[in-house]
Amino acid sequence: MRNPASEPNPGSESSNGGSASELRVFVRKKRGRKTIETQETKYEAEPLDQKLRGPPEIEEFGYKQVNGSFQSSNTSFANVPTGEPPPNWEKVLEGIRKMRSTEDAPVDTMGCEKAGNSLPPKERRFAVLVSSLLSSQTKDNVTHGAIQRLLQNGLLAADTIDKADEATIKGLIYPVGFYTRKAANMKKIANICLMKYDGDIPSSLEELLLLPGIGPKMAHLVMNVGWNNVQGICVDTHVHRICNRLGWVSKSCTKQKTSTPEETREALQLWLPKEEWVPINPLLVGFGQTVCTPLRPNCGMCSVSDFCPSAFREISRSPSKSKRSSLSKKL
DNA sequence: TTCCCGTAGG
């Protein structure tokens, strides 16, 4: 198929939010099959320092349409997908886009990227980093509120956070999920940014991953949104789950499902055209919140169930699978 | 009570 070009682009997002939101679509039946094959690949984050210095104009992201109207000369390095794309993936993607355009999922409200989009580049990047950190396991409105309070108190920059009291940070970000640990991580991150990056945030994936509380999911999000430099796909639990249900990813040379988001990311990057790397996250997150839910997915209202190997097959409910910890003990 | 779900740490 056609090779992806590369490009930076706005938006993507993550977090989860969790308010309700319905989405009614059409109905279909089931059936589907799969065949995939992945190979292993590495693909390493490139230097990227080269071109970014000054952030492109990213502002408004709203991933909504991501009219990649501008494509950077993001030299096509070796990152192009090399694996065999799963059958019908384009139809499936289009079908999901249609379902997603009908109603809004919680993710549509998005909060973390817009944080500080009116700030100067450096401050904006720092805000993106902090927003990402706070957003995990936290509803968007809660994250947004925390960011607002930090901003109002002048605590959305490395130097001020570094000087601030951890208890103060904790109080301001409450009630985001894991606020105690996040407050501590914010202090550490602020100090690192101040000491090593002149108050800016790290500009490479590797360096972002060294920050406490920043793992692969957030690091890719920050590269995408903060630096407008797409090094990889931001794979969260929704992307991980849905790609496996669709048969879009598998362990190298086998048909087994991938077992971790990182494994999913590598498998997905083998074939998904790069222009989809950023939009795939908000697309599948929203789809995962409304239709392809973790348990009891609404296959009946999914327009692409015809192409999904897992459609109508998730019986779940039975404790036979994993989850033996408390169960086996009790039984 | 169990699940949600990203990261750290055992």
Added chain:
DNA sequence: CCTACAGGAA
């Protein structure tokens, strides 16, 4: 692999 972390929701 497993559990802690916070707290909301099923």
